[in-house]
Amino acid sequence: MTSIVTMTPLEGPSSRTQVTRKDVARYAGVSTAVVSYVVNDGPKKVAPATEAKVREAIRLLGYRPNAAARALKLGSSKTIGLIIPDNSNPFFSLLAHAVEDAAAALGYALFMTNSDGNLAKEKRNLRSLAARQVDGVILSSVLLYPDLAELESADIPAVLLNHATDAAGFNSVGVDLAGGARIAVEHLISHGHTNIALAMGTNTGNDFDGRELGWRQALTDAGLAEGPIIRSYFTRDGGYEAGKKFLRTVNRPTAIFASSDMQAIGILRALSEGGVSVPEDVALIGFDGSAEAEYSIPSLTTVEQPTRAMAEVAVRALVGASSDTEPEQRIFPTRLLIRRSCGCSVSNGGDSTAVHSLSPLS
Amino acid sequence: MTSIVTMTPLEGPSSRTQVTRKDVARYAGVSTAVVSYVVNDGPKKVAPATEAKVREAIRLLGYRPNAAARALKLGSSKTIGLIIPDNSNPFFSLLAHAVEDAAAALGYALFMTNSDGNLAKEKRNLRSLAARQVDGVILSSVLLYPDLAELESADIPAVLLNHATDAAGFNSVGVDLAGGARIAVEHLISHGHTNIALAMGTNTGNDFDGRELGWRQALTDAGLAEGPIIRSYFTRDGGYEAGKKFLRTVNRPTAIFASSDMQAIGILRALSEGGVSVPEDVALIGFDGSAEAEYSIPSLTTVEQPTRAMAEVAVRALVGASSDTEPEQRIFPTRLLIRRSCGCSVSNGGDSTAVHSLSPLS
Numbered sequence: 001m002t003s004i005v006t007m008t009p010l011e012g013p014s015s016r017t018q019v020t021r022k023d024v025a026r027y028a029g030v031s032t033a034v035v036s037y038v039v040n041d042g043p044k045k046v047a048p049a050t051e052a053k054v055r056e057a058i059r060l061l062g063y064r065p066n067a068a069a070r071a072l073k074l075g076s077s078k079t080i081g082l083i084i085p086d087n088s089n090p091f092f093s094l095l096a097h098a099v100e101d102a103a104a105a106l107g108y109a110l111f112m113t114n115s116d117g118n119l120a121k122e123k124r125n126l127r128s129l130a131a132r133q134v135d136g137v138i139l140s141s142v143l144l145y146p147d148l149a150e151l152e153s154a155d156i157p158a159v160l161l162n163h164a165t166d167a168a169g170f171n172s173v174g175v176d177l178a179g180g181a182r183i184a185v186e187h188l189i190s191h192g193h194t195n196i197a198l199a200m201g202t203n204t205g206n207d208f209d210g211r212e213l214g215w216r217q218a219l220t221d222a223g224l225a226e227g228p229i230i231r232s233y234f235t236r237d238g239g240y241e242a243g244k245k246f247l248r249t250v251n252r253p254t255a256i257f258a259s260s261d262m263q264a265i266g267i268l269r270a271l272s273e274g275g276v277s278v279p280e281d282v283a284l285i286g287f288d289g290s291a292e293a294e295y296s297i298p299s300l301t302t303v304e305q306p307t308r309a310m311a312e313v314a315v316r317a318l319v320g321a322s323s324d325t326e327p328e329q330r331i332f333p334t335r336l337l338i339r340r341s342c343g344c345s346v347s348n349g350g351d352s353t354a355v356h357s358l359s360p361l362s
Numbered sequence: 363m364t365s366i367v368t369m370t371p372l373e374g375p376s377s378r379t380q381v382t383r384k385d386v387a388r389y390a391g392v393s394t395a396v397v398s399y400v401v402n403d404g405p406k407k408v409a410p411a412t413e414a415k416v417r418e419a420i421r422l423l424g425y426r427p428n429a430a431a432r433a434l435k436l437g438s439s440k441t442i443g444l445i446i447p448d449n450s451n452p453f454f455s456l457l458a459h460a461v462e463d464a465a466a467a468l469g470y471a472l473f474m475t476n477s478d479g480n481l482a483k484e485k486r487n488l489r490s491l492a493a494r495q496v497d498g499v500i501l502s503s504v505l506l507y508p509d510l511a512e513l514e515s516a517d518i519p520a521v522l523l524n525h526a527t528d529a530a531g532f533n534s535v536g537v538d539l540a541g542g543a544r545i546a547v548e549h550l551i552s553h554g555h556t557n558i559a560l561a562m563g564t565n566t567g568n569d570f571d572g573r574e575l576g577w578r579q580a581l582t583d584a585g586l587a588e589g590p591i592i593r594s595y596f597t598r599d600g601g602y603e604a605g606k607k608f609l610r611t612v613n614r615p616t617a618i619f620a621s622s623d624m625q626a627i628g629i630l631r632a633l634s635e636g637g638v639s640v641p642e643d644v645a646l647i648g649f650d651g652s653a654e655a656e657y658s659i660p661s662l663t664t665v666e667q668p669t670r671a672m673a674e675v676a677v678r679a680l681v682g683a684s685s686d687t688e689p690e691q692r693i694f695p696t697r698l699l700i701r702r703s704c705g706c707s708v709s710n711g712g713d714s715t716a717v718h719s720l721s722p723l724s
Contacts (some may be wrong), residue, residue: 087455100476111473
């Protein structure tokens with residue numbers, strides 16, 4: 001079956017690119033279409049024995065399937081780029097994983113990059129992905145108001161993810177930050193707290209962060225004075241610093257709403273080191289719904305963002321069949337996952353997470 | 363300066379690919395080389411005003427720089443692929459971030475994919491990256507003994523990362539798992555423990571995992587009997603199950619060495635719910651050195667893997683200048699980060715992490 005063919009001798013890596021699909025097909029005794037199916041994992045099925053023959057030919061001849069050539073021909077490399085601020089933040093790694101799953105479900109590979117909370121790196125990543133001709137980019141910007149001109153000049157389909165403000169001309173997907181903060185603070189009020197602090201981030205335009213607005217609104221609606229606002233980075237270390245500042249506060253509040261789970265984890269550590277018990281001395285609620293929040297001690301009551309649903313909508317808006325409709329802003333409601341840090345007593349073991357309520361759409 | 367040029371009318375996205383670099387250059391009144399420098403962010407600098415002119419021309423004409431065409435021409439897209447088992451495991455997200463930084467330092471973009479602990483998905487990702495003509499792949503396999511034939515048939519430069527066994531023909535980078543386990547168990551023995559359990563994973567070929575060998579060796583060397591081995595997934599949930607099993611153990615050990623930080627975090631929760639204090643009732647040491655381990659309560663003593671150094675060596679082995687040497691197996695030593703869960707008393711606040719010792723190279 002396998003016939004010997006005359007080949008250009010292979011003399012090094014550089015000559016390998018000269019081996020074509022046709023050479024592989026001849027060597028394996030199959031059609032070039034079959035080689036294509038094996039290389040692209042479809043669209044048609046290939047019998048295992050035939051696939052083995054083709055793979056052996058690919059290996060022997062040093063053939064490297066050329067996506068670049070295919071991309072030129074097809075005008076598409078079936079790839080989505082994702083830019084997130086920090087993959088080592090569990091919230092973003094969860095979100096990235098959800099985006100990857102949603103992309104895979106539509107036949108797209110995901111190329112993920114970090115911006116490290118750095119605007120210059122975010123722009124560089126955007127240009128790099130556009131230059132590599134990905135089909136589109138999902139941008140979770142480090143900025144509350146991303147540089148839309150930059151996004152426009154990259155001239156690539158884009159969707160803003162984890163984005164709660166209007167972005168003219170672009171699809172955007174986010175959560176109702178204000179609504180989420182409100183149900184968290186209302187829950188703390190229902191526990192009898194009247195002096196409630198806010199642990200807020202420093203790395204966005206804070207004045208307009210919905211979490212701050214929601215915290216303030218809930219206090220105002222209940223006729224309560226505003227507790228102190230403690231600003232720190234959206235990290236464990238930032239939360240730890242915030243917790244230490246909180247311990248030094250005059251007229252110390254009895255409850256804290258933290259605007260990220262990472263901050264809440266750091267606050268827990270600072271309070272524990274300061275001999276302050278959660279929830280007995282101070283109640284605490286986080287924001288994000290990351291896996292780590294479930295495993296802190298005490299387990300963390302938190303406002304959950306629906307990462308999976310957000311990722312699916314973002315991917316479909318970018319490359320789904322119905323993507324040529326008007327740009328749209330999708331805001332998802334959040335829900336409060338009740339565990340122990342707020343002062344509720346939940347049963348041990350099993351599913352110790354109770355869902356409090358859905359916040360209304362803003 | 364900007365002269366009006368006659369252009370093929372743009373009538374939709376499909377015609378955009380017809381706009382060339384030459385069109386952009388004419389419209390902006392610059393040479394095509396300058397367009398190239400702007401698009402590729404180098405190698406030569408372009409004056410800000412000129413860059414603005416080029417970017418405006420790119421935007422107006424709807425030009426999309428064609429990486430596919432460049433890749434064909436250059437034979438390289440300056441891109442590395444990374445395959446890891448699970449990006450939402452903090453150890454792997456840390457490792458991925460370190461790889462991305464190391465790649466960026468050498469001018470390479472990183473395209474990251476997850477295998478979800480699934481061998482079929484790992485293979486699919488490998489083929490997809492090879493077909494997209496990345497310059498090389500760094501594979502952190504779900505298997506203790508990766509499918510090297512698969513890696514060979516993908517015909518793409520590859521380095522195995524987080525890999526501690528010999529892989530004929532491939533560069534590999536890993537840690538001294540046995541040595542790391544040994545210093546952890548020896549440390550528990552130095553605290554007076556004589557009955558030490560092992561929490562081990564189930565998702566690799568466990569019989570040959572160095573952590574199990576190191577645990578056994580340390581006990582044997584000290585003349586101690588082996589404690590129970592509790593097998594569970596390398597996740598928080600897996601650790602939680604392991605912790606509950608541990609609580610039901612007859613002749614319950616007074617110390618646990620957990621083979622991942624994630625497992626240790628889950629064990630902490632199970633023990634806390636069972637009213638068992640760490641380290642007072644049971645001492646605990648983890649493995650990995652993830653950020654989460656620093657923030658658990660009590661903070662987790664753990665065997666740290668040098669992720670940054672491992673990532674740098676892996677990237678350099680793949681695309682560095684001296685990459686055409688013989689395939690090499692690099693095994694890094696680990697170190698014990700002493701915190702509270704082992705029973706040591708460390709000072710509050712500041713740098714509460716003490717380094718115990720370096721394990722010898724295996």
